[in-house]
Amino acid sequence: MTGSPGLLTTIFAFLLVLGPLVLIHELGHYLVGRLFGVKADAFSIGFGKELAGWTDRRGTRWKLSVLPLGGYVQFAGDMNPSSAPSASDARLSPQERAQTFHAKPLWQRALIVLAGPMTNLLLCVAIFAGFYGTYGRVVADAEISGFEAGSPAQAAGLRIGDRIVAIDGERMDGAIDVAGRVAYFPGKTLPFAVERQGREVVVPVTLATREMSDQFGNKARIGDLGVRMTPPLVGGFYGDSPAEAAGLRIGDRILSVNGRPVAGFEDIPALVQPQAGHAVSVAVRRDGQVLTIPVRVTEGTVPDAQGKPQKVGQIGVRAGRLERVAPLRAVALGFDQSFKVMGDMVTGIGQIFTGDRSVRELGGPVKIAQYSGQQFTLGWEAFVSFAALISINLAFINLLPIPGLDGGHLAFYAAELVRRRPLGVRSQEWAIRTGVALVLALMVFVTVNDLASLPIFGG
DSSP: OOOOOOHHHHHHHHHHHHHHHHHHHHHHHHHHHHHTTOOEEEEEEEEEEEEEEEEOTTSOEEEEEEEEEEEEEEETTOOSTTOOOOGGGGGSOHHHHHTSGGGSOHHHHHHHHHHHHHHHHHHHHHHHHHHHHHHOEEEOOOBOOEEOTTOHHHHHTOOTTOEEEEETTEEOOSHHHHHHHHHTOTTOEEEEEEEETTEEEEEEEEOEEEEEEOTTOOEEEEEEOOEEOOOSBEEEEOSSOHHHHHTOOTTOEEEEETTEEOSSGGGHHHHHGGGTTSEEEEEEEETTEEEEEEEEOEEEEEEOTTSOEEEEEEOOEEESEEEOOOHHHHHHHHHHHHHHHHHHHHHHHHHHHHTSSOGGGOOOHHHHHHHHHHHHHTOHHHHHHHHHHHHHHHHHHHHSOOBTBHHHHHHHHHHHHHHTSOOOHHHHHHHHHHHHHHHHHHHHHHHHHHHHHSGGGTO
């Protein structure tokens, strides 16, 4: 198992994730407020006592505060929880009053509030789009190439050669979508639509439950279909691939290695890994012909079941095909991936409310810090991907209609639109106090939850 990063690395990585995300969120509010002529009195990263800051020529106090778990923009006139006018506003000049938040039309106030979570969402889209545009998209067909021992899919009646096209009515775009969807429903029975011999067949499958552990020892309970879905097609090559140098091509179907048949891509590592430094005979089907190609196996390093590095043989072939993505398509895929992540969050929270998942799976700031440090040690790509997930988490949480959050203010504005007048100041203040109390109670709960999961407390 890979050792966890040190405390200083964890704190640094946590601040490196949360600081920019909070900054971007608050900049969304600030910039749209400026667009509509609202003066900002303060812009803070963190809460509580000011550690450092300066005042710009517009009179905005930019500051870094002691508790780095969020931030805020205080607009002119926004001096109480409900953002309602105060008695002191009567002393303002007409020009000053026009720059206050509550003096703006309803639609402008709504856009200012909405801008924060939308900026976090757009950042997530930009990160995913950047990855798609830079590296392309791996396309792997969801064709069943084999079954694991005790496979629930095989027991339910799925067959080798079936191609999974939908799960519970949601269309699947390949093996990656299938794996991601199945993971969220351990022990559940879901209808699987498969393409079989040119027609679509629907088969209900009760998924198995499997506990997965990563290289840092983090455990998760996931659904397991018990299938191998990757046909042994060469979809691409890694680095200085010995297979590519030997003459294998993208699209080749690997039939055997050293005479031992290959049914799915998952069979290849077991046949190649013990052969480091030796040549293996790889039979492939290409354009209707069977070719036998000798490939020299090189030595590489992969983690074992406990996360420890081990030396193994590799031929440098990639499952699925790597599809280049045009810029506009990359943006579309970025939106698609972001909304899928948000949908998975809704599914997970719903399962906690229905009792299908334990509340112990909820994470808070301690767990975010822990994962930040771990992802930081894995390299910038893993770290930036993790930041994208946290960004969309911030967007989602802030859009919840809980008083005190952005979504709560938007709910007040929706009520104002319907009633044609704002809710009473006292009603809003009590609702916001209740919402803040709920949020603080949840923060305390998830923090205790996080601490209880740490090894020092027996987790």
